[in-house]
Amino acid sequence: MKYDKIDRKIIHLLQGDLLLTPRPYQDISENLGVSEDDIIRRIERLKASGALRRMGAILRHQKAGYTANAMVLWRVESSDIDYIGELMASFLEISHCYQREFLDYSLFTMIHARTNEELIQLVQQLAVLSGIQTYKIVKSTHELKKVSMAYVL
Amino acid sequence: MQEMTEVDRLILNEIQDNFPLSAQPYQDIASRIGIDESEVIYRIGELKDKGIIRRIGGILDSRSLGFFSTLCATRVPEDQLNKVGEKINQLPGVTHNYVRDFEWNMWFTLTTESKEEALSLIQALEQELQIQIKNMPAKKVYKIKVSFDMGE
Numbered sequence: 001m002k003y004d005k006i007d008r009k010i011i012h013l014l015q016g017d018l019l020l021t022p023r024p025y026q027d028i029s030e031n032l033g034v035s036e037d038d039i040i041r042r043i044e045r046l047k048a049s050g051a052l053r054r055m056g057a058i059l060r061h062q063k064a065g066y067t068a069n070a071m072v073l074w075r076v077e078s079s080d081i082d083y084i085g086e087l088m089a090s091f092l093e094i095s096h097c098y099q100r101e102f103l104d105y106s107l108f109t110m111i112h113a114r115t116n117e118e119l120i121q122l123v124q125q126l127a128v129l130s131g132i133q134t135y136k137i138v139k140s141t142h143e144l145k146k147v148s149m150a151y152v153l
Numbered sequence: 154m155q156e157m158t159e160v161d162r163l164i165l166n167e168i169q170d171n172f173p174l175s176a177q178p179y180q181d182i183a184s185r186i187g188i189d190e191s192e193v194i195y196r197i198g199e200l201k202d203k204g205i206i207r208r209i210g211g212i213l214d215s216r217s218l219g220f221f222s223t224l225c226a227t228r229v230p231e232d233q234l235n236k237v238g239e240k241i242n243q244l245p246g247v248t249h250n251y252v253r254d255f256e257w258n259m260w261f262t263l264t265t266e267s268k269e270e271a272l273s274l275i276q277a278l279e280q281e282l283q284i285q286i287k288n289m290p291a292k293k294v295y296k297i298k299v300s301f302d303m304g305e
Binding site: 001011014015016017018020021022023024025026036040043044046047049050051052053054055056057058059060063064065071081082085086088089094095096097098099100101102108136138139140141142143144145146147148149150151 | 157165168169170171172174175176177178179180190194197198201203204205206207208209210211212213214215217218220222224226234238241242245246247248249250251252253254255259260261264287289290291292293294295296297298
């Protein structure tokens with residue numbers, strides 16, 4: 001997809017916070033000098049193209065009650081990776097699932113639960129379901145940085 | 154956990170994935186839940202003040218926009234975590250950086266305009282900080298979803 005000047009400005013504005021007023025897209029449209037309809041259509045197009053992955057509220061998950069979070073690394077044979085990757089991805093508690101290469105591990109998942117017990121239980125359940133018995137739960141102890149990427153096009 | 158009402162949960166479930174692309178999005182959310190638009194706006198404001206909602210906006214896809222992103226891990230002696238972390242965090246393309254309870258104890262994400270740029274930044278960090286960095290770009294993405302079911 002080609003982005004014109006207006007698209008690029010929209011992409012810039014969408015990285016910020018939408019106004020909490022009855023017509024937030026009208027606010028953007030006044031800012032950019034195009035109609036509200038046009039703004040909405042352009043955002044829809046960005047969404048359809050995949051450039052906009054999601055539009056909506058971004059939560060601080062720890063404050064939303066999901067205090068037990070972990071990255072779990074799984075050792076999966078390459079012949080099984082798509083099947084297991086899709087299986088893990090189907091769980092609501094898993095937010096991210098990627099194939100990556102690190103030591104003996106090949107599947108990375110981010111898992112979120114409300115308590116540590118719930119987290120451990122879930123990982124054990126996943127291990128049984130997937131048949132993957134070699135895995136490593138890696139928890140974070142400090143957050144050193146967390147910001148949104150500022151994409152400048 | 155911070156205090157949340159039943160209505161707060163309903164609102165959070167509605168606005169994470171299906172935030173309306175319509176002229177009056179808060180009115181649409183209000184109709185789905187069966188409350189007033191003004192209440193939706195008020196409650197979202199409260200959830201922002203409490204820090205539960207970070208922002209309402211877009212999450213962009215780095216690949217579709219033509220950017221390269223990768224996950225990196227490194228091993229840093231305990232007493233140098235802050236110093237090394239600060240150096241790494243100075244790069245604008247580093248968006249997340251965590252100390253983790255593993256032998257590879259520092260994990261960060263790096264987003265750049267090209268793969269070459271990422272590789273040269275990683276190499277420069279390795280030389281400057283005398284560390285070894287594992288570069289682990291995703292070979293395949295099965296899921297990226299950062300929304301939460303707020304439950305009943």
